[in-house]
Amino acid sequence: MLAKLLPLPLPLLLLLSCVACHTQSLQLINCNATQLLALKDVTTLSSLRLYNCSWEQQKLKNAIFLRFNQLLSLKLERSQLNSLEDYALHGLARLQHLSLAKNNLSVIKSWSEEPLAALTSLDISFNALSRLPANGLEQYPNLQLLDLSHNRIEHLEPDCFYNLSHLKHLHLQYNQLQLIAVTYFHGLHRLSSLSLQHNRLKQVEATSFESNTHLRSLRLEHNLLEDLQFLKDAGLARLIHLNLSRNSLEQLPPSVFSKNFELQDLDLSYNKLKGLLNNSFIGLESLERINVSHNYLEHIAADALRPLSTLLQLDLSYNRLNSLPEDLLHDNNQLKQVDLSSNQLNHLHPALLHQLTHLTRLNLARNHLEEASWLQQLAPGLNRLALRVDLSSNRLQSLNLSSLIFFEQVQLSDNRWNCAWLVKHMLRTPPTALNFARSWPMLSAWSVQQLLSIKGIDCFDGQQNRSIVLLDVSAARQQAAPDCDCQESSNELYTLTPPLTWPRIRTDRFDSRSVIIWMLAAIALAFSGLRWGQRFMDRKERERKLKQNQDKQQLIKVEA
Structure with a gap:
């Protein structure tokens, strides 16, 4: 049950308090300490939320929740709290979830004389914390989730996470940390x-994660990291998700991922990487998804991706690649999605994709490709009906359309099509899988406004830019048909070219009737013949059976 208390007269407040005593969940909005203390028989409450409430001197008094000894969840959010007295949470022995989010707290303490042994979740996000003192959280020995995000924390004191041996999830994003020291996360074994993410990290000291052997997800995006030597820490051996996006990485040290053999997701996008070497990804034998987009890549070694035998998704978009090694993807035959868009590729070797039998998405948009003959050299076992290819915004002049008709979809918009080729191949209906992103078979023709909105396909005849527009006037009459049920006028305002139809040949009515009569007579004779034949066969069958019976009777008499 949810109750909302605004500043109310005392009798009404007491009445609501009697109702609240029979509830398990209570919410007070725009309340104050007096209203909270006026509630009676609150021992049955298991959940209490105080939202946008006001407190004397923006401070929470000692033992204010002493009577709420059955609470499992307590939220004091957006209440402009500056501080809590040393024992403000005393008496909440059963409390499991505590949220002090969106206040003005600058110091974190235990706020209880006795340990809150049942507390598993603590949220102090969106406050004004600038530091974490040593032993400040020791009264929460069973804490599993700690949210300190969106504060002003610049550094962490040694032993600030002392006695939190059960902590599983730690949120420190959107702070002002510049360094991760060896002592910060020591002892957080689980x-x-x-x-x-979203700090100012420039350095992560070696062995910073030595004791965090169960760490599965590490987010470091939106920082200032230039070096990744900390990834060789043995404590990161079980890491599955690693996000290093939007840092200042210029190169990947040799074998930098050699200890991360369980890693499945790696994000290196929005950095300053210029090349990928043969030893850049050694050790990533379980990697499934890698994103190296939005870098400065100009060169990729032929064996750079060879260790990634389990790779499913590869994103190299928005780089400066103008060529790719012939055998770059030969050991990545599990790949399903490849994104090479927004590079400077002018040619793909026919053998580049020859091993990719599971490919479903291939994005080559916004490159400099002038031909696509390599599409005919795809893996023989590839299911082309499930393949989507994007070749838009390249420099293609012509294509072998017969090699594309079995693809699920091919995006071909914004290319430099040759006008002669376009007219030759586009005069007939193209395969439905091809998408030129232009409505080139225009079905229009009776209004100036519609004529001005005609679209086509841009093409090039030498240096001259043209747009090919094909009009199908056979459908124009259907588009121009009035919506009402009125009679058609013989004096139409807009005369349309009649649609193409089969020619009508005048026939003599007498000849037509004769043909019909002779056909009916032939049908009648055919049926008569069939009926006579059936009767003849039936009579022959009866005579045969009668003769057989007579022969049997004579044989019986002879034997007798």
Whole structure:
């Protein structure tokens, strides 16, 4: 049950308090300490939320929740709290979830004389914390989730996470950390996910994660990292998700991922990488998804992706690649999605994709490709009916359309089509899988406004830019048909070219009737013949059976 209390007269407040005593969940909005203390018989409450409430001197008094000893969840959010007295949470022995989000707290304490042993979730996000003191959280020994995001934390004191041996999820994103020291996360043996994105990190000291052997997710995007030597820490051996996007990485040190053999997702986008070497990804034998988009890649070594035998998704878009090694993807035969868009590729070797039998998405948009003959050299076992190819915004002049008709979809918009080729191949209906992103068979023709909105396909005849527009006037009459049920006027305002139809040949009515009569007579004779034949066969069958019976009777008499 949800109750909302605004500043109310005392009798009405007491009445609501009697109702609240029989509820398990209570929410107070725009309340104050007096209203909270006026509630009676609150021992049955298991959940209490105080939202946008006001407190004397923006401070929470000692033992204010002493009577709420059955609470499992307590939320004091957006209440302009500056501080809590040392024992403000005393008496909440059963509390499991505590949220102090969106206040003005600058210091974090235990706020209880006795340990809150049942507390598993603590949210102090969106406050004004600038530091974490040593032993500040020791009264929460069973804490599993700690959210300190969106604060002003610049550094962490040694032993600030002391006694949090059960902590699994730690959120420190959107703070002002510049360094991850060796002592910060020491002792967090069960830590599973660590969020450090949107800080000012320039350095992560070696062995910073030595004791975090259960860490599965590490987010470091939106920082200032230039070096990744910390990834060789043995404590990161079980890492599955690693996000290094939007840092200042210029190169990948040799074998930098050699300890991350369980890693499945790696994001290196929006950095300053210029090349991928043969030893860049050694050790990533379980990697399934890698994103190296929005870098400065100009060169990829032929064996750079060879260790990634389990790779499913590869994103190399928005780089400066103008060529790719012939055997770059030969050891990545599990690939399903390849994104090479927004590069400077002017040619693809026919053997590049020859091993990709599971490919479903291939994006080559916004490159400099002038031909696509390599599409005919795809893997023989590839299911082309499930393949989507994007070749838009290239420099293609012509295509072998017969090699594309069995694809699920081919995007071909914004290319430099040769006008002669376009007219030759587009005068007939193209395969439905091809998408030129232009409505080139225009079905229009009776209004100036519609004529001005005609679209076509741009093509090039030498240096002259043209747009081919094909009009199908056979459908214009259908588009121009009035919506009403009125009679058609013989004096139409807009005369249309009649649609093409089969020619009508005048026939003599007498000849037509004769033909029909002779056909009916022939049918009658045919049926008569069939009926006579059937009777003749039936009579022959009866005579045969009668003769057989007579022969049997004579044989019986002779034997007797």
